[in-house]
Amino acid sequence: MRNSPRVMAMARPGALPVPADRKISALTMPSVLDRWSEDAAGLRALAQGDATITMFDVIGEDFWSGGGITAKSVASQLRAIGDRPVEVQVNSPGGDMFEGIAIYNVLREHAQPVTIKVMGMAASAASIVAMAGDRVEIGAASFLMIHNCWVMAIGNRHDMAETSEWLAPFDQAMAEVYAARSGRSAAECAKWMDAESYMSGSVAIERGFADALLPADQVKVDDDAKAREQSANKLRSMELTLVSAGMSRSQARARINEIKGTPGAAPDDGTPGAAGDQTADIQADLTSLLAAVTGR
Template sequence: MSLRDLPAGPVLPRPAAFQADAPSDALVRWAEMPVAVQVTSVTESDSTITIFDVIGEDDMGGGVSLRRIAAALSRIGPQAVTVQINSPGGDMFEGIAIYNLLRAHPAAVTVEVLGLAASAASIIAMAGDEIHMSPGSFLMLHNAWGVVIGNRHDMAEAAALFESFDAALAGIYAARSGRPQVEIAALLDAETFLGAEEAITAGMADGMVEGSAAGPLARSPQSGAQSRPDIQARRRIDAALAQQGIPRSARRAMLRDLTGTRNAAEPATQNAGIPLSAIRQLIDTIRS
């Protein structure tokens, strides 16, 4: 169990026809974060787990899933683990499940926020016995977010469920920070980005990453690797599509068809050169 007295995340019912996604403003900020060559969904090195993708597996094999984190913890065994995060969030249900898994780990869990821990990724971060921020990194908190398809009765039912989701999220943040739940609820309503020092002051983090340099991802296992502007460009396109209200599954399919890659966070395996005219046509089509 966690060395801290952290509450278990509740088991929440997933609404029918619900599609999870990261908030578009978190995707925009994540798209501007540095990217390096070997960034993958989840990699393990010794006792370190990295979470450098959206939360929740999609139908093209992308994203960070409960199954992948469970496999990593099983390989590491009952020893202290470090979880490094740079993620815009995603599936709240998967995020709470991963939080519960880390909370149940029998040894110390140290979380390092290397860039962005937004939405569901910030819930995962709360499982740390110690939470350390890199300079220039952010936590982002917001109310439950997703797409529900149906009639007005479906929408009313979803609204009631989302209210209970918000209360559950606020309870986790409040327990970790020691702040009143009503105060946390106000932060969720405001869709709050907390910088490193703000997160520490708010009780959402305990200190800075030891030996951290002057920017996000300074302690990443990929730091020092060659920059990958192609990956960053795909993230920017994904964020632009999200701002137009295109669901995650549709965005992934569009990017796969356009670039020949299965995942917006990974380098293309074919058609590596994306014509600028094709990108402009895609954006113009969405805006029309």
């Protein structure tokens, strides 16, 4: 009997156009989360107007930090702003592609001009959000990253072929969004997606993904926020590793919380050193756990 691919999901049950026994979600790769945490996490605007929306978090609800940017929250902020031009400041590693597409459409439906400012990184699903801007500005040292729809799956070659076929229209949809904003062909954008391309400010402008550079003095680094996000990213990576080893998402979270000794707790909001020490202890325990689960 052939088993269906085991693919991790963030979306609500029934929210995806797939059979009920299939769980698939398009997520940011762990390597992107690591790079965001190391190079760009914790960026904050020095001055924000009352018509500014900040997206300094993952796209979609985030179990580990209790945060996340959702289409529902963005729509609520737009209603509060009203019929005025909006500025959206972005520093995000991405997250759930489907939530990113929803946020993109919510912003595109706003009746007044939308200016997107990439303050640190707009990767994966966050790059889709960035394409919603009537004007897109990016820091000289900021990055926009695009790649193909990314999932985790377990199964035989037939399962993998079926999953690949299922993913194809979503990659095409993303390529068309990038093409519409940049003026490049969908085929050219698809090649950049295949290469998992990181575009600096000048490259993003050259390729049409952005219109202009940001003044360098508009952002500063918040080291405490950066340390907290690094801790949260490590927990997310641990969760992905356990799922890839055969656990369900709920089992992985329960096991990590059991090791932490504080079920249901989010990452430590204390000092950066304390968070790092706690995560190191969890990592050591998980190494032993994975050896038991995988037999290696």
